[in-house]
Amino acid sequence: MKKYQEILLALATSHDIIPKNDPRIESYREDTMHRGDPDAVVRARDEREVKEVLQFCFEHRIPVTICGSQTSMTGASVAEEGLLLSTERLEGLISLDQDTRGTTATFRGGTITADVQRLVEEAGYFYPVAPTSRESCRIAANVATNASGEDSYKYGPCRTYVRRLKVLLADGSERVIERPRDHIPSQERNRAGYMLQGAQPLDLFIGSEGTLGLITEVTLDLLPRSPSFFAMLLPFSDQRKGLHALIDLTQKRTQSLRALEFVDDEACRTMKTHPDFPTALREARALIYLKQEWRDERERAQLLSWWCEWIEKQGENAEIAFVATTEKKRKMLQAFRHHIPKTVNEEARKYWSQGGGKIGSDWWVPVKHLMEITDFFYTEVAKAGLRGMAYAHMGSGHPHTNIVTKNREEYQKGMQILRKCCEKAVFFGGGVAGEHGIGKIHRDLLCIQHSSAMISQMKKWKQEYDSHFLLGRGNLFDVV
Numbered sequence: 383m384k385k386y387q388e389i390l391l392a393l394a395t396s397h398d399i400i401p402k403n404d405p406r407i408e409s410y411r412e413d414t415m416h417r418g419d420p421d422a423v424v425r426a427r428d429e430r431e432v433k434e435v436l437q438f439c440f441e442h443r444i445p446v447t448i449c450g451s452q453t454s455m456t457g458a459s460v461a462e463e464g465l466l467l468s469t470e471r472l473e474g475l476i477s478l479d480q481d482t483r484g485t486t487a488t489f490r491g492g493t494i495t496a497d498v499q500r501l502v503e504e505a506g507y508f509y510p511v512a513p514t515s516r517e518s519c520r521i522a523a524n525v526a527t528n529a530s531g532e533d534s535y536k537y538g539p540c541r542t543y544v545r546r547l548k549v550l551l552a553d554g555s556e557r558v559i560e561r562p563r564d565h566i567p568s569q570e571r572n573r574a575g576y577m578l579q580g581a582q583p584l585d586l587f588i589g590s591e592g593t594l595g596l597i598t599e600v601t602l603d604l605l606p607r608s609p610s611f612f613a614m615l616l617p618f619s620d621q622r623k624g625l626h627a628l629i630d631l632t633q634k635r636t637q638s639l640r641a642l643e644f645v646d647d648e649a650c651r652t653m654k655t656h657p658d659f660p661t662a663l664r665e666a667r668a669l670i671y672l673k674q675e676w677r678d679e680r681e682r683a684q685l686l687s688w689w690c691e692w693i694e695k696q697g698e699n700a701e702i703a704f705v706a707t708t709e710k711k712r713k714m715l716q717a718f719r720h721h722i723p724k725t726v727n728e729e730a731r732k733y734w735s736q737g738g739g740k741i742g743s744d745w746w747v748p749v750k751h752l753m754e755i756t757d758f759f760y761t762e763v764a765k766a767g768l769r770g771m772a773y774a775h776m777g778s779g780h781p782h783t784n785i786v787t788k789n790r791e792e793y794q795k796g797m798q799i800l801r802k803c804c805e806k807a808v809f810f811g812g813g814v815a816g817e818h819g820i821g822k823i824h825r826d827l828l829c830i831q832h833s834s835a836m837i838s839q840m841k842k843w844k845q846e847y848d849s850h851f852l853l854g855r856g857n858l859f860d861v862v
């Protein structure tokens with residue numbers, strides 16, 4: 383049989399194809415964590431082209447990996463063989479509509495998430511799911527990973543807002559799937575494989591990591607205009623004390639707290655390398671990052687003083703807290719927050735060639751087990767002589783722990799720690815993936831959480847939609 387790369391050249395006459403020997407293919411080889419080897423890349427210009435390419439690959443049994451902006455943290459958007467089908471050109475708002483269920487917006491799948499948010503805001507509405515990568519990631523990919531963001535503490539994951547999807551299956555055939563009127567979407571944190579229990583067909587595609595079909599259009603349920611809010615960085619002189627305080631806060635959880643995150647000592651060190659990081663916070667050993675909504679100026683003033691009193695009660699200095707009440711300052715805070723994964727990812731990438739790199743966790747636990755599992759993580763990292771940090775969605779029991787490893791030996795040690803933490807997380811009633819999914823590099827974590835019967839059921843669904851296992855090959859399931 384001819385190699386995929388030769389067969390794929392037939393697409394060159396009518397499609398924007400980057401063949402294997404073209405140096406431009408280099409920028410499509412990697413996501414944040416993993417490097418692949420596609421035989422060609424096609425940047426489809428519209429839905430018709432997507433359909434043609436899928437039909438062609440189906441006919442020739444060529445594996446197809448779908449990608450948005452390749453910001454995935456699991457290798458899910460990386461092709462190890464066959465075609466990489468990029469959705470980057472399928473951009474734009476198609477329509478804003480109203481019915482008895484509310485207002486929806488329909489976007490082409492490749493629209494950048496930050497543009498989705500801006501466009502609906504301009505129309506007077508609110509779409510609250512904002513991954514830290516929002517300026518580069520794409521809306522259909524957010525659906526395919528059931529993405530969340532810091533505001534998911536209050537507003538839940540992407541799934542909550544997906545009303546309808548238009549999907550092209552592996553053979554190019556079209557499906558339009560809609561959530562039934564009376565069905566309330568699940569808010570559950572689990573991102574390990576397909577959602578099977580109580581799920582609608584729509585739910586199967588949400589979080590399916592490009593393995594069931596290519597999403598060309600996404601219809602989102604919109605909320606009324608975003609409530610006003612301020613954001614804060616609250617300093618702690620001790621990491622454990624800070625985490626205790628955060629856990630305590632989750633028990634008093636109020637409707638008006640939009641985000642509740644934690645930055646540990648090591649992650650703080652990274653955050654402090656941001657050029658605009660406030661000097662007053664230089665001595666902090668941990669930070670709580672929160673967003674607080676308010677209804678009117680009076681409530682805003684009350685809430686601000688409540689937080690200052692609260693931090694003083696923890697024995698910390700409220701005067702050095704960073705308070706962001708303006709858009710400019712809130713953007714600064716977001717930039718500090720984004721600086722952590724960005725810096726760690728860049729540093730870790732330098733060690734890829736030596737067999738090292740970042741080991742990022744995505745496990746989650748009920749909040750009451752957060753202290754125990756993070757203590758376990760820090761102890762294991764110290765025992766192994768590695769550098770580790772934990773930050774992000776701790777208010778939801780979902781830290782991202784990062785270990786930067788410099789070589790293969792360190793990498794293996796780090797992976798063992800990750801596995802042990804995942805086992806503990808599942809034991810505590812949590813899961814192995816709470817945001818980024820499984821992709822290629824975390825495939826062997828799936829069986830920590832799911833029985834073989836459950837994984838077989840997932841494979842059956844995969845077979846139903848993609849009988850030749852062509853889409854997203856290597857994601858979720860081993861390549862057979």
Ligand SMILES: Cc1cc2nc3c(=O)[nH]c(=O)nc-3n(C[C@H](O)[C@H](O)[C@H](O)COP(=O)(O)OP(=O)(O)OC[C@H]3O[C@@H](n4cnc5c(N)ncnc54)[C@H](O)[C@@H]3O)c2cc1C
Binds near residue numbers: 413515531590598
């Ligand atoms: C610095 C940084 C911060 C991040 N922060 C967050 C965060 O806060 N929250 C979060 O959830 N994630 C976060 N991520 C991970 C990542 O941004 C998300 O998973 C995002 O949804 C991926 O979008 P993308 O356009 O880059 O998609 P890709 O990485 O290209 O693809 C991701 C997955 O979606 C599939 N896919 C893409 N397009 C389609 C389509 N049209 N149809 C079907 N399947 C498709 C791919 O096959 C792949 O499985 C972060 C990543 C980075 C690098």
